[in-house]
Amino acid sequence: MARSSLEDMPVLPLAESFALTAAYNADSFPDKVNLGQGVYRDENSRPWVLPSVRSAEERLHKQNLNHEYLPITGHSPFNQKARQLIFGRELANHQNIRTIQTVAGTGANHLAALFCARYVRPKNVFISDPSWDNHYSIWETAGPDITQKLYPYYDAVARSFNFEGTMAELEDSAEENDIVVLHPCAHNPTGHDPTHDQWRKIAEIVGRKRLFVVFDSAYQGFASGDPDADAWAIRNFYSTFFGYSSPLSKNPPAGMLVCQSLSKNFGLYGERIGALHLITHPSVSAEGAYSHLIRLVRSEISCPALFGARIVDTIWSDSELRTHWEKDVKTMALRIQGVRVALKSELEKINTKGDWSHITRQIGMFSYTGLSKSQVQLLREVHHVYMLDNGRMSMSGLNGKNIGYVARAIKDVIGQAQ
Ligand SMILES: Cc1ncc(COP(=O)(O)O)c(C=O)c1O
Structure with missing residues (x-):
């Protein structure tokens, strides 16, 4: 019987951020930290439905709309x-x-x-x-x-x-x-x-x-x-x-x-x-x-x-909802700016080797930490802290409860790997 060309296809790896989320979800370690996916998380590491979006949902629900x-x-x-x-x-x-x-x-x-x-x-x-x-x-x-x-x-x-x-x-x-x-x-x-x-x-x-x-x-x-x-x-x-x-x-x-x-x-x-x-x-x-x-x-x-x-x-x-949304956007941006400052000062406080000023110079959802691939892998394997292999950290995964843990984990892997 002729072999189908489909049989010879190599198995491709899953896109990194999705693979990382799956690995994080499967990890039973209680203090695991997900800094992989580019999504906003609140102070408790939970997904945040914007209050303005919640209000819009309620309004839409009342309108009995169709699904054409x-x-x-x-x-x-x-x-x-x-x-x-x-x-x-x-x-x-x-x-x-x-x-x-x-x-x-x-x-x-x-x-x-x-x-x-x-x-x-x-x-x-x-x-x-x-x-x-x-x-x-x-x-x-x-x-x-x-x-x-x-x-x-x-x-x-x-x-x-x-x-x-x-x-x-x-x-x-x-x-x-x-x-x-x-x-x-x-x-x-x-x-x-x-x-x-x-x-x-x-x-x-x-x-x-x-x-x-x-x-x-x-x-x-x-x-x-x-x-x-x-x-x-x-x-x-x-x-x-x-x-x-x-x-x-x-x-x-x-x-x-x-x-x-x-x-x-x-x-x-x-x-x-x-x-x-x-x-x-x-x-x-x-x-x-x-x-x-x-x-x-x-x-x-x-x-x-x-x-x-x-x-x-x-x-x-709706101007009221729009103003509310603008406030929600600011809330997300400011919280991320806040955790940048907190992570940098925590790393410095515990004398982590290197200059960490780039963390607060960078803007947006991510920090390009400068950690090497082997350091990132150690973070994941030893400390259950997940981020992309290129050292990109999604900042909103950090909060008051885990910043100290993450900073100590970074200090540890910097001592262990290049
Ligand atoms: C630069 C950039 N463009 C586009 C996207 C796609 O976003 P989405 O398809 O989730 O709207 C992303 C998401 O991570 C992104 O980082």
């Missing part, structure tokens, strides 16, 4: 609110920004990559090194013919954003029409963002070389606590290249895509809510390009999911 299909493009009131959140109220009405609802941020990235592979047809895609690991998989799946090039985002010695390295790579290797994937705020995994001035210089190179930017916004609100401030880079690129009345660039790139996840800043992880915004030059009709996005969505998911879209729309339609 959405249009292919999604829930249009949600799309409008998602656009406002990213671009601000004024820009959100511009006709050269078209929005389609997606299966969370991952779906937005996937759709963006698929659209670029088919219609932008770049030679190369530039992804930061390091980045959210799924960026590499998504572009491999959706654009197997596009060469992935890494720009050196992180300076491991200075423990900061490697601005010169990033600029040099784009200057030397990027060609017109190539894609650049950029994290607009709270870079995952490093927690280091460009300054406004550095963003302007990145925009200059993007404009001069006519590169096609794909922004991936997954942590809006987590960098500064203020969602508007965290959207600065996107709004700046928009007004530089595609501004409705007077774009600053005379010969802008063909377009830009913005992937938006509402998973983290609304705490709606499992609801899979997100959006993809397509931006074209104001003098060009966006209709044709948008219709191609719609065709891709029809063949992939027909239409997106309703519940998360209703929640976001309900919150953003």
Whole structure:
């Protein structure tokens, strides 16, 4: 009997953050600590349903709503609110920004990559090194013919954003029409963002070389606590290249895509809510390009999911709920800033070898601790503290009860492993 090619397929490892969560769940050690997954946890290490989201759920429940299909493009009131959140109220009405609802941020990235592979047809895609690991998989799946090039985002010695390295790579290797994937705020995994001035210089190179930017916004609100401030880079690129009345660039790139996840800043992880915004030059009709996005969505998911879209729309339609949500975002951002300070001071208090100032210089959900792979493995095996092999720690897994334990565990593995 002929052997099926399926029999010969190697078993691939599970994505690291999911494998880590499964290992953590299976661990019976009472003081185990999960610093792996990029999710917010409260002071008791529990998932936090945002109070504003809870109120929206209650309102929706009372409305006795039906469960009909959405249009292919999604829930249009949600799309409008998602656009406002990213671009601000004024820009959100511009006709050269078209929005389609997606299966969370991952779906937005996937759709963006698929659209670029088919219609932008770049030679190369530039992804930061390091980045959210799924960026590499998504572009491999959706654009197997596009060469992935890494720009050196992180300076491991200075423990900061490697601005010169990033600029040099784009200057030397990027060609017109190539894609650049950029994290607009709270870079995952490093927690280091460009300054406004550095963003302007990145925009200059993007404009001069006519590169096609794909922004991936997954942590809006987590960098500064203020969602508007965290959207600065996107709004700046928009007004530089595609501004409705007077774009600053005379010969802008063909377009830009913005992937938006509402998973983290609304705490709606499992609801899979997100959006993809397509931006074209104001003098060009966006209709044709948008219709191609719609065709891709029809063949992939027909239409997106309703519940998360209703929640976001309900919150953003009501000024009281919106203010409440802004407060919730601040609560998450401030608690993470607080545990950064506490971990650093605890490590210093117990004389842990090394300089830990980067923990409070970094922003957003993560700390790129600088711990080596072997130290991370010892943390897991000896102390039941779980984080990614690259040393990325999801800060909200820390709280007043476990910071001392984690700091002592770090001190111990630094003494044992390189
Ligand atoms: C940079 C980045 N982009 C996108 C996502 C996808 O988020 P989701 O699909 O859960 O909305 C994540 C999640 O970890 C991320 O870190």
